[in-house]
Amino acid sequence: MSTISSASSSTTTASRPTARNLGPKPQDNRIPVTPAVLRGxxxxxxxxxxxxxxxxxxxxxxxxxxxxxxxxxxxAARGRGIKNSAALLGVV
Incomplete structure (x- = not known):
């Protein structure tokens, strides 16, 4: 059993990305899709x-x-008996 667990742990450590193999992705050069682009x-x-x-x-x-x-x-304001616009805005 110890050989199986050591083998699986070695595969998980090998698949983790390191700082050396992280680079710019080719997808980072895409034009961002904005509402103006879609409208156009x-x-x-x-x-x-x-x-x-x-x-x-x-x-x-x-x-x-x-x-x-x-x-x-x-x-709604008329139904509640509010008379002026300041009360409608919640000021008074």
């Missing part, structure tokens, strides 16, 4: 008219989201 890839497959249309739809959806958040906050 997708925008290049559309015409300027399609891009403008998609941008316009996204703007109106975002504006609608903000207005609905404000409306819900206003309705």
């Amino acid at each position: 890839i997708f925008a290049s497959s559309r015409t300027p008219l399609e891009e403008r249309s998609i941008s316009r739809v996204a703007f109106f959806r975002f504006t609608g989201f903000l207005l609905s958040c404000l409306g819900i906050a206003w309705a």
Whole structure:
């Protein structure tokens, strides 16, 4: 039994990386994928008219989201009997 355990321990020590064999990986030279890069890839497959249309739809959806958040906050504040905006923000 001692020969099996010594053999397995020698294989585990041999497979551990040392400071000598650590070097730069070839994958470190890749270009980072950022949202701007992804947007450029997708925008290049559309015409300027399609891009403008998609941008316009996204703007109106975002504006609608903000207005609905404000409306819900206003309705909640009105239901709680808050009279001024300072109380709505939690200042008073």
